[in-house]
Amino acid sequence: MIVDYHMHLRDPEERVDHSLEAVEIFVEAAAERGVDEICFTEHVYYFVQTRRLWDQQYMLERCVHDLDRYVGAIIDAKERGLPVKLGLEVDYLAGRERETADVLAPYPWDYLLGSVHFVDGFPVDQEPGLVEKLGPHEAWRRYFVWLRNAARSGLFDSLSHPDLVKHHGPRPDTETVQWLHEETADAIEAARVCIEVSSAGLHKPVGELYPDPPLLEACHARGVPITLASDAHAPQNVGRDLDHAVGLARAADYETVTVFDRRERRQEPLG
Numbered sequence: 006m007i008v009d010y011h012m013h014l015r016d017p018e019e020r021v022d023h024s025l026e027a028v029e030i031f032v033e034a035a036a037e038r039g040v041d042e043i044c045f046t047e048h049v050y051y052f053v054q055t056r057r058l059w060d061q062q063y064m065l066e067r068c069v070h071d072l073d074r075y076v077g078a079i080i081d082a083k084e085r086g087l088p089v090k091l092g093l094e095v096d097y098l099a100g101r102e103r104e105t106a107d108v109l110a111p112y113p114w115d116y117l118l119g120s121v122h123f124v125d126g127f128p129v130d131q132e133p134g135l136v137e138k139l140g141p142h143e144a145w146r147r148y149f150v151w152l153r154n155a156a157r158s159g160l161f162d163s164l165s166h167p168d169l170v171k172h173h174g175p176r177p178d179t180e181t182v183q184w185l186h187e188e189t190a191d192a193i194e195a196a197r198v199c200i201e202v203s204s205a206g207l208h209k210p211v212g213e214l215y216p217d218p219p220l221l222e223a224c225h226a227r228g229v230p231i232t233l234a235s236d237a238h239a240p241q242n243v244g245r246d247l248d249h250a251v252g253l254a255r256a257a258d259y260e261t262v263t264v265f266d267r268r269e270r271r272q273e274p275l276g
């Protein structure tokens with residue numbers, strides 16, 4: 006089975022389009038790429054219902070769309086029998102776990118993806134960002150502290166683009182990276198969340214899949230299940246380069262992929 010469990014409901018020009026018609030275009034694109042099931046995971050900060058969570062300009066500028074409309078479009082598609090799931094990509098906010106849970110509670114999610122895009126107010130995947138501000142050693146250390154706390158929060162089913170901090174810029178020394186991978190895999194195992202294998206990084210400055218092979222191998226050694234992701238921001242990119250993501254997972258000895266239904270997970274054969 007090939008699934009794509011990370012995408013943003015947009016039109017072909019990447020403009021927000023939370024309509025049933027937009028869902029149908031994604032479903033057609035997925036079918037053409039041989040993807041069996043897709044899960045929409047719009048950014049949590051695009052919705053007016055989440056406004057009280059934000060104090061940063063980046064989010065405050067974007068939280069203008071209606072979460073009920075987004076959820077309604079995907080539920081309509083599900084009721085028509087289309088192979089889609091209802092999800093959301095949720096930024097982990099240290100110290101605001103209860104408020105985040107309250108905002109999400111009214112909706113029938115299949116899947117919640119946890120992300121760390123900002124650490125202490127600095128963007129991880131924008132330039133200049135966290136790495137420029139703190140230097141690679143401290144940026145990586147602090148990013149993975151946040152990611153481990155996201156895992157432990159109990160809010161999420163999987164962690165997106167798990168080593169996003171490698172997006173651009175220099176890295177710490179090998180020994181530090183190895184230690185961060187091991188500590189992070191331990192936390193993910195203990196929290197019983199999945200880890201996302203994502204092709205998105207191939208199209209970013211880093212030019213690599215997320216996560217690094219040693220982090221994925223450390224997760225496999227601990228029995229952590231995987232999810233698969235393109236992180237498409239337009240329908241034409243659904244399922245893009247998932248063959249590379251599947252290859253990375255297989256190289257780490259994974260034989261199954263995780264699918265979700267109302268936040269219950271099960272394993273399906275990979276590929």
Ligand SMILES: [Zn+2]
Pocket residue numbers: 094120122165166
């Ligand atoms: Zn993201």
Ligand SMILES: [Zn+2]
Pocket residue numbers: 011012013094236
């Ligand atoms: Zn995303």
